[in-house]
Amino acid sequence: MNFDTAFMLSTLPAFGKAVGVTLQVGLIAIATSLLVAVLNATILVLRTPYLWRAVQGYVELARNTPLLIQLFFIYFALPTLGVKVSGFAAAIITMTFMGGAYLTEVLRAGVESSSRGARSACRRASCCVT
Template structure:
C-alpha cells in the first residue's frame, strides 16, 4: 500500500470549497441559534404567558432527539406534507433547532447568575422590565455564559459533519465522495483530519483567549 501524496494534493481545492461550506452552515446555524436563545430567554425574563412551559418542552425535545433524526424529519418527512426543503435549508433548520435549545440553557444559566441586587438596583432607579433586560440582565448574563457559549460554538461547528447525510457538500461529504470514487481512504482521512485540526484548533484557542479578555473587562465590559 502506498500513500498517494499527488492525489491528496489534487483534492485540496475541493476540500477548500467544502471547508467554506462547513463554515457557512456552521456560522449561519450559530447565529440563528443565538437569536433563538435570546428570544426564549427574553420571553422567560419578561414573564410571557406560557413561555416557561413552551421553552421547557422545546429544550427537552431538541436535546433528547438526535440531530440526524431531526435532519431526516425536515428533509424527508416535510415534503410528504407538501413542504419542500433543500438539503442546505434542512441543515440550517435542524442545527438551529438543536443549537437554539443548548444555547437557551447556556444563556438561562447566565441570566440566573446575575445577582438579584443588580435587578433591585435597576428597579430602584426606575428602569422598566425591557430596560432591565437590555441594560442589566443580558450584558452580565453574556459574560457569565461565555465559557459554555464558546464551547457550544465549537460543538455546533463540528456537528456540521452530520449534514452530509442530506448531500450538503461539506467536509465529511467530500471525503466520503472521494473515497467512494477513488478508494483513497487513507489519503482522504488524512486530509479530513488535517483540515479539521487547522479549522477547529486555532478557533478553540482564539475563543479561549477572547473569553479570558472579555471576562477581565479589557473590552469595556
C-alpha cells in the same frame, strides 16, 4: 501500500469548497441560534403565561432528541408534508433548532444566577431593564 500524493493534491479544491460550505452553515446556524435563544430566554425569564410552556416544550424536545434524528426528520419527513428543503437549508434549520435550545438554557441560567442586588444595581445604573 503507497501514499498517492498526486491524488491528494487533486482533491484539495474539493476540500477547500467543503470547508467553505461548512463555515457558511456553521456561522449562519450560530447567528440564527443566538437570535432564537435570546427570544426564548426572554420568554422564560419573564414567564410569559402560554409562551413559557411552549418554549419549555421546545427546549426539552430539542435537547432530548439526537441531532441526527432531527436532521433526518427535517430532510426526509418534511418533503412528505409538502415542504421542500435543500440539504444546506436542512443543516441550518437543524443546527439552529438544537443550538437555539441549548443557548436558551445557557442564557436563562445566566440571567437567573445573577443576584438580586446585582440586578438592582444594574437597574439603578440604567444598564438593563430586567
